Structures are given as structure tokens and as C-alpha cells.
Amino acid sequence: MSDDPNRPSGTNDGRDGPTNDDRNEVGEDRWTQGSEVPPSKGAKPMSGAPDDDAETLRERQRLAQLEMMDHWIGGVLTEQRRTRRWKLFFRLMMLTIVLVALFTTLYSLFWDSSSATAPTQRHLGIVEVSGVIASDSPANAERIIEGLNNAWEAEGAAAVVLHINSPGGSPVQSQRIYAEIMRLREQGDKPIIAVIEDVGASGAYYIAAAANEIIASPVSLVGSIGVIYAGFGFEEAIARIGVERRVLTAGENKAFLDPFQPLDEEAEQFWQEVLSQTHRQFIDDVRAGRGGRLSDSPDIFSGLVWSGEQSLDLGLVDQLGSLEQVARDRVGDTNWVDYTPSLDPFERLTRRFTQVVAEVLGVSAPATPLRF
Structure with a gap:
């Protein structure tokens, strides 16, 4: 306290707030009209009515904290529920995908079996030859031969029909199918008919030539009796970008088709002999299948492709028509059954995935460099 008698009572020496004399003996503060609340370290000011005591203010703060925690917990629970819903x-x-795939597989194995559900009434036994003929495609020799035998053994099948829509493909796969058709044809139990849709060229025509009869639309593309090898030469490109090609071989001609090395005259002549011999086999098999129905035109085996109407004049096909016309002529109605084995969905998915990966990595290549 100051000793200055002129200072008014109740003031302090430059200090804010009441002095000890402003408080009574029970600790009440005349400025707040209530019990003194000691300040807590780091405490936030509490809102409330002016006449709320300290206990009420603490209760309000506790309730506010609980409400904040409830909001936080609610947000966490909402996010967890959302996450569980997406999972x-x-x-x-x-x-669902697994069940659909499983059902499809079981259906193809047990209920969609053509041999198990083949009708006894007269019908055409259809075998599909669609797309490129290759060992890793749906039009592979194993699958088509299985379909041929299923249709051949079916009692109600009045004829076996090769429904062809293919640009050709592998010589080996085509020759395997050709040989099986010729084997069944020699038995003579029922006719084998090739019906060409949009395209029946190269290896696809190789297959059709083994049939007893070939039918095509007037605008179908037929023929292309030839053999092709196609590649690229990158020897100049690799020299320009400064890349050294390192190839080790055992055998002086082992890498003669390497696209990064020049194809010399001797290697080119050798490879042309391989193509010519394969072409000769193609021609001989077509002549064996078609016999005297072929014309004497030298262009037939030149690799040209013909329309169905032109093919009729050249003897490449026997008549113009469609699958529906064949069914009406043979069984009196458009009644046919597809005996082509169903594709395994898992195998098809795996095969497609492998092809895509090979294409992305740049390592995809046909099983043989020669193509019909």
C-alpha cells in the first residue's frame, strides 16, 4: 500500500485489478461479485452468462468438449461406414464375376456339349472356321477337327458343313484340317460341304478344297492360292542410331532372317525355294480336292483373290448360294446345329491377356513365318 494520504482508497500502485483490500475475508471479489477463480495455464476463456459461477463455466466447457468429440467420432464412423460399403x-x-465365370465354364462343359444334346431329327452339322487359322486362335486345327468328328458322328446330321469366314493363316494348321476332311470324305457316309461367307482365302480355301462341294455368295472373296513371307530390314536404321547388333550362332545361316542384318542373294534364293515348295504343296492339294472342276487358267494359283461369281467360272466353287439355301436343299428347313467345341472362357481370357502383353512388349510373332 502507498503512504500517500491523498490517494483514494481502493487503488494500487499502477497495477491492474483489485488489491487484497478489495477482497473480503472469505475470498470474494467485489469486482466480480463472486468467488475468485484462479487462472489455469493455457485455459481458453469460457463463454457463459455473467452470473455463472466457476463450476458452471467448467461444466459448459466440458459439454462443449464432449460435443466436439461427438462430432469427430461421428465423422470417423461415417467414413468407416463409407469405406465398408465400398469394400x-x-x-x-x-x-459375381467368379460365379458367372464358374457358371459359364460348367455350362460349356456339361450343358452346352453338342455331342450330348445333338437332336435326332435331320439337320446340318455346322463347324465354324472363323478368323485367322492359327494354333493360338479359336480357328485352330484341334478345335475344328473335334467339331468335324462330332458332326460326322451325329446320327441326325444329314451333312457336315464347314461355315468359313477366314483370310487364312498357318500352313500347318490348314494342312491338318485338310487331311482330316479328306479322311472323312473317303469314308463316304455323308457329304462335307464348305459354305464361304465374306472371305474364304488362302489357308481357308485350302480347307474348303477338301470338301465335296464349295458354295459361296456372289460377292464372297475366294482364292488367294499362294504363300507369303513378310519382314522388315532395319540394318540402316540401327546404324543411324548407333546401336550395335550382337548375334551369336552355331551355323553360318542360323540368323539369315534377322531383320537387322542384310539378306544376301544366296539366302534370298534359298528362302524363295522354301516358299515355292510350300506353294507347290498347296497347289497339289487343291487339285486333289477339286479334281477336274478347276479351269486351265494359270491365274488360279497366282495368289489372286476372286469374287464368288468369278470363282464359279474358274471352278473354284461349285455353286452360288447361302447357308440357308443349303439347309433347305438338304433337310427341307433352316435347321442346323453348331458342333464346334465351345471355348473355355478362362482359357480365352488367358490367351487374350498373353497376346496383349506380347504385343505391348513387342515380342509377339506367329508360330511360323510362312502364311497361307
């Missing part, structure tokens, strides 16, 4: 959705979707 459940993806799990149900994966389960």
Missing part, C-alpha cells in the same frame, strides 16, 4: 461392393462384384 462390400467390390467384394460382391468380384464374387
Whole structure:
């Protein structure tokens, strides 16, 4: 306290707030009209009514903290529920995909078996030859030969029909199918008919030539009796970008088709002999299948492709028509059954995935460099 008698009572020496004399003996503060609340370290000011005591203010603060915690917990629970919903959705979707794939596989194995459900009434036994003929495609020799035998053994099949829509492909696969058709044809139990849709060229015509009869649309593309090898020469490009090609071989001609090395005259002559011999086999098999129905035109085996109408004049086909006309002529109605074995969905998916990966990596290549 100051000793200055002129200072008014109740003031302090430059200090804010009441002095000890402003408080009574029970600790009440005349400025707040209530019990003194000691300040807490780091405490936030509490809102409330002016006449709220300290206990009420603490209770209000506690309730505010609980409300804030409730909001936080609610947000966390909402996010967890949302996450669980998405997890459940993806799990149900994966389960659906697995169940559909499983059902498709079981259906193809047990219920969609053509040999098990073949009708006894007269019908055409269809075998599809669609797309490129290759060992890793749906039009492979094993699958088509299985379909041929299924249709041949079916009691109600009045004829076996090769439904062809293919630009050709592998010589080996085509020759295997050709040989099987000729074997069945020699038995003579039922006719084998090739019906060409849009395209029946090269290896596809190789197959058709083994049939007893070939039918095509007037605008079908038929023929292309030839052999082709196609490649690229990158020897100049690799020299320009400064890349050294390192190839080790055992045998002086082992790498003669390497696209990064020049194809010399001797190697080119050798490879042309391989193509000519394969072409000669193609021609001999077509002549064996078609016999005297072929014309004497030298252009037939030149690799040209003909329309169905032109092919009729050249003896490449026997008549113009369609699958429906064949069915009406043979069984009196458009009644046919597809005996081509169903594709395994898992195998098809795996094969397609492998092809895509090979194409992306740049390592995809046909099983043989020669193409019909």
C-alpha cells in the first residue's frame, strides 16, 4: 500500500485489478461479485452468462468438449461406414464375376456339349472356321477337327458343313484340317460341304478344297492360292542410331532372317525355294480336292483373290448360294446345329491377356513365318 494520504482508497500502485483490500475475508471479489477463480495455464476463456459461477463455466466447457468429440467420432464412423460399403461392393462384384465365370465354364462343359444334346431329327452339322487359322486362335486345327468328328458322328446330321469366314493363316494348321476332311470324305457316309461367307482365302480355301462341294455368295472373296513371307530390314536404321547388333550362332545361316542384318542373294534364293515348295504343296492339294472342276487358267494359283461369281467360272466353287439355301436343299428347313467345341472362357481370357502383353512388349510373332 502507498503512504500517500491523498490517494483514494481502493487503488494500487499502477497495477491492474483489485488489491487484497478489495477482497473480503472469505475470498470474494467485489469486482466480480463472486468467488475468485484462479487462472489455469493455457485455459481458453469460457463463454457463459455473467452470473455463472466457476463450476458452471467448467461444466459448459466440458459439454462443449464432449460435443466436439461427438462430432469427430461421428465423422470417423461415417467414413468407416463409407469405406465398408465400398469394400462390400467390390467384394460382391468380384464374387459375381467368379460365379458367372464358374457358371459359364460348367455350362460349356456339361450343358452346352453338342455331342450330348445333338437332336435326332435331320439337320446340318455346322463347324465354324472363323478368323485367322492359327494354333493360338479359336480357328485352330484341334478345335475344328473335334467339331468335324462330332458332326460326322451325329446320327441326325444329314451333312457336315464347314461355315468359313477366314483370310487364312498357318500352313500347318490348314494342312491338318485338310487331311482330316479328306479322311472323312473317303469314308463316304455323308457329304462335307464348305459354305464361304465374306472371305474364304488362302489357308481357308485350302480347307474348303477338301470338301465335296464349295458354295459361296456372289460377292464372297475366294482364292488367294499362294504363300507369303513378310519382314522388315532395319540394318540402316540401327546404324543411324548407333546401336550395335550382337548375334551369336552355331551355323553360318542360323540368323539369315534377322531383320537387322542384310539378306544376301544366296539366302534370298534359298528362302524363295522354301516358299515355292510350300506353294507347290498347296497347289497339289487343291487339285486333289477339286479334281477336274478347276479351269486351265494359270491365274488360279497366282495368289489372286476372286469374287464368288468369278470363282464359279474358274471352278473354284461349285455353286452360288447361302447357308440357308443349303439347309433347305438338304433337310427341307433352316435347321442346323453348331458342333464346334465351345471355348473355355478362362482359357480365352488367358490367351487374350498373353497376346496383349506380347504385343505391348513387342515380342509377339506367329508360330511360323510362312502364311497361307
